[in-house]
Amino acid sequence: MWCEYCDKMKRARTKFVDMLRLHVRGGPGGMGLPRLGGVGGKGGDVYVEGKEGHSLLKVRKARPDQRWVGATGMDSRKYRICGEAGAELVIPVPTGTTVWHEQYKKALGEINCAGDKVLVARGGQGGNPNNQYNGQKGQAHMVKLELKLLADVGLVGFPNAGKSTLLRAISRAKPKVASYPFTTLQPTLGVVEYSDMRQLTIADLPGLIEGAWANVGMGHSFLRHVERTHFLLFVVDINGFRLSPKHPHRSATENVMLLNRELELYSPELLSKPALLVVNKMDSHNAEQKYKDVRNFLSSASEVSQQFPEEFRPEQHVSFDDIIPCSAKTNQASVLHIKERVRMFLDLYQDLSGQQGVKEEKAIQRVHGQLQEGPLRLV
Structure with a gap:
């Protein structure tokens, strides 16, 4: 392997990124209200969406720790029995991106056009009678974004x-x-x-x-x-x-x-x-x-x-x-x-x-x- 060549490649990677690993977590569900039968809001889902003019370098700079977490669902309360769902979190990526589940080495989907969306982490369920009114944690795992130029x-x-x-x-x-x-x-x-x-x-x-x-x-x-x-x-x-x-x-x-x-x-x-x-x-x-x-x-x-x-x-x-x-x-x-x-x-x-x-x-x-x-x- 030619060291000078590899050094130049490493410097180039600071300007162009075609592979990126992210930790994604769906938002936790809100707490229910047992005495009134209130249901907590669902945690926010996390999506990857195609966006024109975007790049994986921008994604890396947006979150230096590479952790993307959905919003928490709202708790049930006496003046709003059904808590509001947490807002979904959208990660903008360039077209031509394939999304992989890091652990299972499985493709979750492809972003071929602007507006294409892939769900990468579901938000947790809100508190309800089936879970003793305790809001559930959202899905959490590592995903790999792999860009192939179209x-x-x-x-x-x-x-x-x-x-x-x-x-x-x-x-x-x-x-x-x-x-x-x-x-x-x-x-x-x-x-x-x-x-x-x-x-x-x-x-x-x-x-x-x-x-x-x-x-x-x-x-x-x-x-x-x-x-x-x-x-x-x-x-x-x-x-x-x-x-x-x-x-x-x-x-x-x-x-x-x-x-x-x-x-x-x-x-x-x-x-x-x-x-x-x-x-x-x-x-x-x-x-x-x-x-x-x-x-x-x-x-x-x-x-x-x-x-x-x-x-x-x-x-x-x-x-x-x-x-x-x-x-x-x-x-x-x-x-x-x-x-x-x-x-x-x-x-x-x-x-x-x-x-x-x-x-x-x-x-x-x-x-x-x-x-x-x-x-x-x-x-």
Whole structure:
């Protein structure tokens, strides 16, 4: 594990939070009034609710002790026999949040849209004849909030491949860009707009490193965001990449295979997502020949990959719908081409999967069939 990298990740977590543990407790019920048969008010329930523009960082700052307790139900009294229920407590969270019961490792619900609510702790019953008029305690347990970015497209690649530069060129996002690895320390969302007012969201994820599937370099924190994207845009540097002087240099072809392997080890289901491959920095010396080598490799990847060491040889290969050469920094035409191809394939998949009785897997198979039969075949 590279210490400098991990130090940067720890600093980034102070600005972006995608997992948070909270102690939640429903409010206690109010006391009943035995001599008059009065019933105490129910304790307030605790909910998690989706809110636009919110973040888990705001949730963490709102309660430094991470304890959220519902309001107490009112006691029964002679001038109000039925005590008022305690007010419910709502914890605002960003959309894309999954709520887990920490002890039982069970998902309590998902927040996919603003206004979605999940009950995380019930308030206690008010005092009544069944409990000798003693107000009951509310439910109390630990919950885990896990954020997975909701985006149409997810950028996947090793550090310094040019993902942030591409996102800047293709959208209105302003991620930090520099000529050294690990510029992106936290996920960034960009919005791509088209002339007909269509909009797509693209998530720029921090660069993976070898072993991300095993959570090396906080790999799980990044890979979980890929799960909620509809389309993957792999970005590799035509010149390859070297993590540090302690690591070997990997060619562009090896990087494609390693990215494939990292996703496969984390979750094989990710390989079934539609994907494009962007070969970036084509303004480099001898880039055309290297690009031909990448295409030749991918045309027979399952056979050629047998020549590589087993530790980064995937069992299942990503089926790229297109391989696009690009120079995100100097060639705007190549960026516009990527923009149009991403939309074309997204629309194609969504149209097919939207047809009645056609599952997403079938839609992918149909698109691949059309690519092989028609003039769109590029790989």
